[in-house]
Amino acid sequence: MEKNLIILPSKPWHPLLIPSHSSTQLEWHGSTRALANSNSVSMTQRSHPKLVDTQLNQLCANGSLSEAVAILDSLAQQGSKVRPITFMNLLQACIDKDCILVGRELHTRIGLVRKVNPFVETKLVSMYAKCGHLDEARKVFDEMRERNLFTWSAMIGACSRDLKWEEVVELFYDMMQHGVLPDDFLLPKVLKACGKFRDIETGRLIHSLVIRGGMCSSLHVNNSILAVYAKCGEMSCAEKIFRRMDERNCVSWNVIITGYCQRGEIEQAQKYFDAMQEEGMEPGLVTWNILIASYSQLGHCDIAMDLMRKMESFGITPDVYTWTSMISGFTQKGRINEAFDLLRDMLIVGVEPNSITIASAASACASVKSLSMGSEIHSIAVKTSMVDDILIGNSLIDMYAKGGDLEAAQSIFDVMLERDVYSWNSIIGGYCQAGFCGKAHELFMKMQESDSPPNVVTWNVMITGFMQNGDEDEALNLFLRIEKDGKIKPNVASWNSLISGFLQNRQKDKALQIFRQMQFSNMAPNLVTVLTILPACTNLVAAKKVKEIHCCATRRNLVSELSVSNTFIDSYAKSGNIMYSRKVFDGLSPKDIISWNSLLSGYVLHGCSESALDLFDQMRKDGLHPSRVTLTSIISAYSHAEMVDEGKHAFSNISEEYQIRLDLEHYSAMVYLLGRSGKLAKALEFIQNMPVEPNSSVWAALLTACRIHKNFGMAIFAGEHMLELDPENIITQHLLSQAYSVCGKSWEAQKMTKLEKEKFVKMPVGQSWIEMNNMVHTFVVGDDQSIPYLDKIHSWLKRVGENVKAHISDNGLRIEEEEKENIGSVHSEKLAFAFGLIDFHHTPQILRIVKNLRMCRDCHDTAKYISLAYGCEIYLSDSNCLHHFKDGHCSCRDYW
DNA sequence: GGAACTACGT
Structure with a gap:
């Protein structure tokens, strides 16, 4: 049947179409399957080979590749020879049409040829590689008998496109061993692999070969060498080469700029960007993109945005890279609305987003858990037929999952192609x-x-x-x-x-x-580890742990990260080692506002108001702008130092001089300042004139002042406001009930107590923790069984108690957080004092105690007495304050 | 055979 349709030349007329010798060079006995499908194919009798090629080319152009193969088969059947160029054209057509099946058919036929033209085989390698079958390409390559520079280039190029950098470098060495020298087209590919793989050694080798003249050198090659050094962070080498290059183009500058951007040295990058213009080299689109991406990545979105505008004024239109960099920069900064606006603008000006753009935008929506914006992105992805992209699919899953719509996330997951x-x-x-x-x-x-x-x-x-x-x-x-x-x-x-x-x-x-085990198993903690674990140690009984972790962080060089060092300043202060905070602070260069604020609040915590104010002076001398936090600390420092006027002045400066919006922290600091100095009426008036609703810490500051200055009527007023804001707060209820009693309002007091009982909530039991000999001991009021040396402790406390009494001048009525002590229920911190001081033959220099409730006056007096009589410092942090007792005085100056 | 510099996600 086929024979009737395809008119075969009865007698080959051209020497190239006939097997010139009896040993038919290009004859095959391949499949006729392709032929069977080629009913429409007809071939003119006695066609000239060039005409055959023209006909084949036409078929290829129309995508009728199997028909083209059928013609080859019919030629072969009559024993005709196929010219290499014909094979190459057909293979190229397979590449163009991404037609691997026909490509394989051709491979079979080429395989039947006895001595295959190396160029045809090379084309075969390209065909497989470009159709996405690198392994088959490699197989053909490996079986080739003769490989020239083209062959190596095709294979190396294929691996490079497939991002197989290691293989690129391996093939390069292999090629050299086979005595084939690369040309200036191949070298950039190999060098690119070196850069990606951070293989500076091969880069250096190629560099030296190029210098010694064994290889071609061109601007492209030189730029590529430059790029290897830049990518590997060897900027001094890169600069040297750059300076010595006799010819530079825009890419040369781009490489240097990229190198500095990658190291985060944006200032250097900017310098080169400026310098290239001074030398008359106009920055190209890519140059702008590099700089914009870098600023954007480093969090300087606004500078990046300015650059984008500037680039337009230079006549360069932002492309998808530019827009995508900007969108992802704003996203990472949490400025999601601006990221979204950018995406809209981008669509308006007609720049097509690609999968990376869409993925960045989707992750912006994920980070703010916005399903509405997210589904907008989803529909853009659908409209632009990008939903099947795996990157987009993944970012949409993440967006829906973070936004809480697991069903949507699951359905995307379910329909994903891969x-x-x-x-x-x-x-x-x-x-x-x-x-x-x-x-x-x-x-x-x-x-x-x-x-x-x-x-x-x-x-x-x-x-x-x-x-x-x-x-x-x-x-x-x-x-x-x-x-x-x-x-x-x-x-x-x-x-x-x-x-x-x-x-x-x-x-x-x-x-x-776990942290200890981690170190034991030689796993190096990182920045996250340290920042996670430290808050667990920011108390007085974990002081040693902070030092331990500091040692560990120093060994790992994590302290070079400012956020880590700043956290140590804070942790040392909170664990009672303010001197260490200072040491860390002094060792820092540069410092940021958080460093200053951390030390400042440390000083305030320790009642070191003078040091705090000195530091504030220093800060201003250094030209630093105080922040909200700074000013809260400063007002607290003034109140501790009883410098009311200065405090007021600082307060009024917050908005006037420093242009900072007042917040509730500032207001409560002011109430504390006025209250502490006994100006209760002024404090109340201040609260009543506040432009914002006072919160419970504002009222708490007033309540504290009322407790200390014994204005019980106003204490009731403050307490009632606190209870309004937080009706369940048991401690407020307890304090209020006492205030009622003291003021003779026994009915209200009873109501309060009844309320407590009805709700089945009890005041927390007083507890203290003390660290002795690397052990933390716990003391709970009323739990005498667990107390070691109970008799000794009680007799010691009795003796001390008598001495304390002799020192007390004021034992009038008070409102206290903790129930009054009675026989058999000693406050927990006293048990801790006793335990700390009788358990040893020598008196420890420092006791460190943590307590869950606010200390009462009596215990406070006891601690002061002990610090004087035993020459022992006591650090005690209660629920409200850090007390440092020394030589009979407390750092809180008896106001807490 | 056909090159150098740029954006992204758990």
């Missing part, structure tokens, strides 16, 4: 976050059977999920299973997720235990 580890982790993370650990675990099990098995992030997500669900055992269990099941190692984030999980579940000791 899934990677991000897809799984996003959906699992979504279920964990929402508290559906069971569902997450189910997916986690399925994932292990999938093409993308869990990675360490998956495990960490699961651990965090169980921790948030309060299932610490399961979280710990998962952690222990990582290595066994996953064939992967727990990383620092795995450890961090355990630590932060225990802390979230208020298990400080377990968190610290």
